[in-house]
Amino acid sequence: MFHIKQLELVHWDYWRRFSLPLDAQIITIVGPNGSGKTTLLDALRTLFGLRCSGKRDFRRYVRRANRSFAWIRAVVANKPGSTGKRPFFPCLKDEVTLACRIRRAGGDWTRDYAIADGDVPIEVLEANENKVVEWVGYRDYQSRLAWGGLTPAIAKVLALEQGDTDKLCEYSPKALLELVFDVFGDKEVLDNYAAAREEQSNAEKELEALGLDLDRLRAQAEAKRLEADRFLEWKQLNDEATALAGEIVPRLEAAELLRDIEQARADIARGRLDFQKGDEELAGHKARTAEVEAEKAAAEAERKAARSRELAAEKAHLSAHDEVRDFEKLLAERSALRARLAREAGDGAVDLEAAYAKADARLLALQRQERAAIAAFEEKTNQLRATREHRGPPPDGEVSRFRKRLGDAGIAHQALSEIIEVTDPDWQGAVEAVLRPYRNVILLEREQDRHAAWALGEQERFRHFIVPELEAAPPAVDGSLAEVIRFADAVPRWLADLLNRIQRVEDADSARHLPRETEWITRDGYHRERRGARHLGKPTEFHFGELARSARLKQLDADMHSLDARLRELRPELDAAKEEADALRARLHGIEAAQLLAARAEAFEQAEAALPDAKARLTAAIADRAESKGDVDKIDQRLRGIDIELDRRKREISALARKAQELAENEAPRRREQARRIQRLRQLRRGMPADWREPQQTALLVDKYGDARGARADLERLRQRLSDGDWITDDTVLTLAGRLKADLQQRERDYAEREAYFATTRRLTSDARAAYIAKLRITIRQYGKNLRALGDLANVDVDCPVPMLENEDRALASAGLEVRFDFDRKGAVGLNDGEASGGQQVMKSLILLIALLMDEARPGGFVFIDEPFAHLDIANIDRVGTFLRATRAQYLITTPVTHNANVFAPAQLTLVTRKKKPGDDWAPPIGLIQRSV
Incomplete structure (x- = not known):
């Protein structure tokens, strides 16, 4: 200077x-x-x-x-x-x-x-x-x-x-730093930083104001949309009620009258023929009834004789059976006593009792294991049968209950897992990992059922999504996860977008060539999204597609084979344990077997000698009883047939008589009713347009409303609904709703533009702050260099460290310049x-x-x-x-x-x-x- x-x-x-x-x-x-x-x-x-x-x-x-x-x-x-x-x-x-x-x-x-x-x-x-x-x-x-x-x-x-x-x-250190930068700093850098920060602040305030305005406009648009929906609903109901009252009910009444007239005309003609046929049939039934009654009397006499023979054979059979039973009982007692006598030379009673208790406990344990294995086998069998008969994911209690409520309410629906088929088995695990949160998503077949379904979901506190908005799946993006999935029906748009957005890669290293913002997933389920990358965990139970069902069938079959092998191992052990327990129990009760055998030796010998003849008599008695019983059964069967025919004949005679009486009584009223119908039809058709009489159009109305009564019920329901509801009846609400919707879309576009601008201002502020910090560091170094040079001239040691400067406004606002001086080597002092x-x-x-x-x-x-x-x-x-x-x-x-x-x-x-x-x-x-x- x-x-x-x-x-x-x-x-x-x-x-x-x-x-x-x-x-x-x-x-x-x-x-x-x-x-x-x-x-x-x-x-x-x-x-x-x-x-x-x-x-x-x-x-x-x-x-x-x-x-x-x-x-x-x-x-x-x-x-x-x-x-x-x-x-x-x-x-x-x-x-x-x-x-x-x-x-x-x-x-x-x-x-x-x-x-x-x-x-x-x-x-x-x-x-x-x-x-x-x-x-x-x-x-x-x-x-x-x-x-x-x-x-x-x-x-x-x-x-x-x-x-x-x-x-x-x-x-102060802060004031000194500001003064130094004012002197040495680049004014343009400071101005740029201040301007960028001011611009960011203004942009943030403007964005906040736009956000509040956007929320207000969104609320207004939503309110007007709801009002427009109420108007459209009212107009639809009002138009339908007007059509019902002015056209549909009269047309259906005329169609019903015409149908009733034709039917009554045919009924009248048919009644005359029926009356003639009834007289002829009545005479024939009476003649046949007399023949059947005579046949029944003969069969009853024959049955009485066969029944006497059956009672005698039954008595002989009981006598032979009691004799054989008594002989076999004596011989069984002898066998038991002989077995007890053979075991009397065993260990003492105390040791024998302990061994029996141990064997009995082991037997009970094996029996429990057998029962548990059998129960598990039956459960797996039921699951295997259900899986083979039912396609789709494994049942869930909560989802099944809610779907039953939807079905009872007449809301057609299906689960997301029922319409997804994985075409590549290698990617089944990755698909299951991504779609795990959406396994039980419910898709409504009719969008108009959404409010009723949501009301049920609120009552049941159903934790899974209920989606009414469905559309055909778009074509899959090459290399995306959607490429290995086939949809059987319409799906939510957000699901198709999610699957198309995720690219398939072999491993994380092979994803290097993808753009930075691309989402990807590996076969093992390692997933990268905007928040970062993580392993989603490979599910142990599959839910989506035929591959998942095949995996469950295979697992259930393996479980059943394992349980069957366990049962085969248990049963020999169970038989051995039972035999051992029976043997020990017999030893406890067989100490006096020799005395009992000696006392009843003569009775045992007689029973052994008489047993063959008694068995022969029993066999003969069984044959006689069976033959006599067969004869009685044949006669009873014939009598039942006769009774059935006789009862039928009597009922037919009674029915024909009542029918003839009814035909005679109803003939005059039927003709008067027919005349009234014809008169009513002529009144309805007077002034009715010709196209209202077309059968095809009338058939469509019948399919929709059933009959005139159903149409009148719908009309009454619509009128009640129109009178009870709080409706919007001014059609200008449609114009206002459309205008607010357009304004909202424009405002949302403006908000998005301001958001982008705000992001740019933040980036520019960060860049300007970084330039400001860089210039500030250079300035402090230059000032420190000047201080040290002047200190050398004054024989004073001067230290001016560069303060910690971070790219953040608060840190910059608190930064200061600490300068320390050392006079005569007595120690450094501050400002x-x-x-x-x-x-x-x-x-x-x-x-x-x-x-x-x-x-x-x-x-x-x-x-x-x-x-x-x-x-x-x-x-x-x-x-x-x-x-x-x-x-x-x-x-x-x-x-x-x-x-x-x-x-x-x-x-x-x-x-x-x-x-x-x-x-x-x-x-x-x-x-x-x-x-x-």
């Missing part, structure tokens, strides 16, 4: 006119309080387009001079920098004149600025012959100075309040931690201030510092002076006359200000002391 070489003031405050050379590195402005030190600096600030100190401005100073104009002119350096460019190009001389002309205009003060090539006096600027300069306004002048190195950020530093320049170390002395505070502030103005691309520049030596001892004054001399900037330093003389040691040029004496119009000119080289 440029430095100041000369300053000239005209009518500034109480100074009339003077010119000062300022071509020195360190310039000290000394004078008592109120002598004009700050006034001089404010003149430079006004010339450079900066804000004056405190609450002052340029108008305060020019009003004191009591003149209509004032001038501030400075000559500044315009030498090429390291890049070869001059600060005030296209000015090509080494010096440039900066001028500020202040004039009174219309009661207010205005200022104009000019930049002239070379050292141009005020008089030449005022005359401006040959257009030497071009006067510009304040904003254009600031932009031109910014090109020369006096950027708005540096201007902000130069405009720091009196006393603030030595208090930078008291800034304002109270551990540094007054001189160290000044040193810290100067380092922080000068580092803000260092620019490698534009070295040099100038700095205004108000009273940096206040409250410093001699050593610290020397230390600050040494530091200032070591830097390359131009310093304009104010100091009161009360300070130690050491404050003048670093200055090459000292300006001495003096107060205006009372009574004088103008203040004394500024004194000048220049150090000789």
Whole structure:
């Protein structure tokens, strides 16, 4: 940046006119309080387009001079920098004149600025012959100075309040970071970030407002749609009731009368023939009845004789049976006693009892196992039979109950699993895993049944979807999961979209070539969707298609074979256990068998000898009884036939008699009723259109309503419904509903566009924030580098770590710049931690201030510092002076006359200000002391 070489003031405050050379590195402005030190600096600030100190401005100073104009002119350096460019190009001389002309205009003060090539006096600027300069306004002048190195950020530093320049170390880390970025940061980056954040905020508010408006409009559209549905329902019911009353009921009544007339005419003719036939049949039945009664008397006599023979044979059979039974019982007792006698030489009774208890327990356990295996086998058999007879998924109790209720209500439906067939067995597991949540989805065959079905679902708390909206499945997408599925009927659109959206892949690695947003699934059921990828779990029981049914049949068959094998293993063990238990029980009761055998030996021998003859007699008695019983049964059967025929004949005779009587009694009323029908039909047909008599149209009405009574019942039901219901009868509701629907669709499209725009603003805000953070890091590094370089000059270790900066507004808002100083190796101190002395505070502030103005691309520049030596001892004054001399900037330093003389040691040029004496119009000119080289 440029430095100041000369300053000239005209009518500034109480100074009339003077010119000062300022071509020195360190310039000290000394004078008592109120002598004009700050006034001089404010003149430079006004010339450079900066804000004056405190609450002052340029108008305060020019009003004191009591003149209509004032001038501030400075000559500044315009030498090429390291890049070869001059600060005030296209000015090509080494010096440039900066001028500020202040004039009174219309009661207010205005200022104009000019930049002239070379050292141009005020008089030449005022005359401006040959257009030497071009006067510009304040904003254009600031932009031109910014090109020369006096950027708005540096201007902000130069405009720091009196006393603030030595208090930078008291800034908070956040405030210091903001100041550093204002100086070093790219204003465009910050503006872009602020604009993007503001745009995102506006877009978010607008999207929220659109969302609320969309919800309101959606509610209105839904309400109007419901009203339109009520109107259409009312119109349909009203039209149907009108048609029933005016056309359908009369047509059906006429058709019924015509049918009844034809039927009655045929009935009358048939009645005459029936009466004649009845008389003939009655005579024939009476003759045959007499013959059957004679046959019955003969059969009853024959049965009586056969019954006597049967009773004698039964008595002989009972006697022979009792004899054989008694003989066999004696022989069985002998066998038992012999077996007991053979076992009497066994172990003691106690051991025998223990062995019997153990054997009996084992027998009971085996019997329980057998019963359980048999029950399981029967259950599996029933399941296998049901699976073979019924196609579809395995039954579910809750679903079966609900479907029964739907069937009782007359709601035609089917399950989703009943219409899906998996064509590729290798993908059966993946299909089952994806469709697991939809196994029990209920599909309604008629969409108009949806409200009734939903009401039942609400009552039953049915946890599965009930879907009324169905359509034919679209063609399957190549490579999708839908390609291995065949639908037997219409399906929900969302299901077809789901299956078409999922691509089939062999494994997760083979999905690399698919687009990023593609959903896919492997044979093993590993599924990737928008939320991520996971394993869906391969079901152990299949529900969809014939493959699932085959798998269940195979599993049930395997279970039955396993149970049958278990039964075959149990039964030999059960027989052995039973035999062992019987044997042990016999041993417990057979100790006295020898005495019993000896006492009844004679009876046993007699029974053994007589048993063969008794068995022969029993066999003969059984044959005689069977023969006699057969004869009785034959006669009984014949008698039953005779009774049946006789009863039938009597009933037929009675029926024919009643029929003849009814025909005779009904003949006259039937003819009168027929005449009434014909008269009624003629009345109905009078004035009836010809097309109402077409049989085909009438047949359609009959199929729909049944008869006139059914039509009248429907008419009454419709009228009751129309009178009881809260209907919409104004057809304008259809127009309003359509208009609201169109508005809603347009508003939804607008909302989608604003959503996309909001997403774009968020992305742009994130990008702008990232650029802002990147620029902020570079700025902090550059400032830290400047601080360390100045610290080396001042023999102070300075540490300026880069703070943690995250791409998030809250983190950026709380970020701060922590700078630590180490004086004389006594330990690092912070910005304002109270551990540094007054001189160290000044040193810290100067380092922080000068580092803000260092620019490698534009070295040099100038700095205004108000009273940096206040409250410093001699050593610290020397230390600050040494530091200032070591830097390359131009310093304009104010100091009161009360300070130690050491404050003048670093200055090459000292300006001495003096107060205006009372009574004088103008203040004394500024004194000048220049150090000789």
